[in-house]
Amino acid sequence: METVLFGISAFSLVLVGIYGVLTRRNIIKILLALNILETGINLLIVSLGNTPGGKAPILTGSTAPVTPDTALFFADPLPQALVLTSIVIGLGTTALALTLTLRYFRSRKSLELGAEMTREEAAE
Numbered sequence: 001m002e003t004v005l006f007g008i009s010a011f012s013l014v015l016v017g018i019y020g021v022l023t024r025r026n027i028i029k030i031l032l033a034l035n036i037l038e039t040g041i042n043l044l045i046v047s048l049g050n051t052p053g054g055k056a057p058i059l060t061g062s063t064a065p066v067t068p069d070t071a072l073f074f075a076d077p078l079p080q081a082l083v084l085t086s087i088v089i090g091l092g093t094t095a096l097a098l099t100l101t102l103r104y105f106r107s108r109k110s111l112e113l114g115a116e117m118t119r120e121e122a123a124e
Helices: 002-023 027-048 078-108 119-123
Strands: none
Touching: 002 027, 027 078
């Protein structure tokens, strides 16, 4: 049940992100929509990697030996590692996009995509 709820939430976030990217002209709003889209994809990856009733794959000395039958009860750590990597990459790309947005604003005096420049502004 939790996996279905996470899947529906992830799908909703992806749709909201796509809608925001396609319908907005303000660069900040587009970046916000891209971050919402990224969050939806990350949630989807984590929800697909969820094992209901699974335990953390941490083995200690007091743990019983792992056999192929007991290995099914461990949660898969790979999706979580991928999402952590995705979050770090998303942070870096968002910082770069905000820097480019600042340069765009300084040159065009607007955050709207397709803002026309006059000849005097282009000469400066």
